[in-house]
Amino acid sequence: MKLKELSLTDLIALISTISVLVSVTSQAYFYYRLDALWVMSLLTPSIYFVEVVKVIILFILLFSNILIVELLFKKIIKYISGKKKVKLLNNEADVQELLSRQQKKYGNNLTVFLGIMIFVEWFLLNYFTNIFRVGILLWISAISGLILALLTDKEFDRTIRYVTLGMILLCVTALNAELKIVELDRAPYVYLKNDNDEKYRLVEVTQDKVIIFKVVDSNYQIQLMNTDQIKKIVAEVSPNQ
Known part of the structure; x- marks a missing residue:
């Protein structure tokens, strides 16, 4: 069933269900890391609502960061490619093969560039805030990789895209919990x-x-x-x- 085929009531119910799952997962992971799952039964609905908002904000920030990094990478590639000579091919098979190689090369280079940018951003944030840890870097890297795959891999069918999006949400909830654990020191x-x-x-x-x-x-x-x-x-x- 497509989202556009859902009624407004069904869509609200779907969003509410996802929100509850996200907030409960985030809090469960947080208190599991503290070895205090018994606290879950004492939490009020307002706390769960705050968790949903924080996860959404984290997702938007990470998603926006990937888009900015990709845009910067495209500008760099455009600047470099503007000074290179391009060999024209008349054979359609050769053209398709060349496009396929270039697309794969573009994806690999973008992944490397993204990894470098994430490390630089993590280093700067850690330098100025002193709250980031290696575990945080690993979660951010995993989420960024999944978002990048979702945006650039055209071979993903609808099912794989939904599964990838679900994995991204789960990783963001875990990242949110890890950030809360770091903040306990303050x-x-x-x-x-x-x-x-x-x-x-x-x-x-x-x-x-x-x-x-x-x-x-x-x-x-x-x-x-x-x-x-x-x-x-x-x-x-x-x-x-």
């Missing part, structure tokens, strides 16, 4: 009323509960507290401010 400090000012970190706030953690022996220890047990929450001030 999470606000939480002070409890009866804990002698020991500092915890804030994960999320849900209903009347606060999810906090502290790192013990390189492991995240997740705790659930009522809001009335919280003395104060203090955001860490950046040294650059």
Whole structure:
């Protein structure tokens, strides 16, 4: 069934289903990495909505980045090709073979160029923000490769394109969760009323509960507290401010 054949109600239902799957997957991956899947049952719908928005923004940013890199690559190729001589061929078979070779060469060179640009962007972001890790680079590379294949490979049929798009969404949800884990190191400090000012970190706030953690022996220890047990929450001030 084609998307244009769906009614408005069916389309909304489809988008809602995909959104729920994306948000649940992102949160499940996040708390699985923290070894705290039990937290999932405590999350409110508003948190899931935020996850969908963040995944959509990530997808748009990565997709736009690929388009910009491809446009830059085309301009470079056009500039270089403008100074080269082209041999004219009269044989149709030779022309098709030449076009096939050139298309394959173009795809390979674009992939290499994309890899270099992603590494440069990752290095610059890591230099200025100091939040990116090698795992983040690997997820971004995988997503970028899938998006590039989706845009450039004309041999993909509809089924393969849908499967590739699904893989991209799953990878973006995993990337979103990995970014959240990195950001835990900058999470606000939480002070409890009866804990002698020991500092915890804030994960999320849900209903009347606060999810906090502290790192013990390189492991995240997740705790659930009522809001009335919280003395104060203090955001860490950046040294650059």
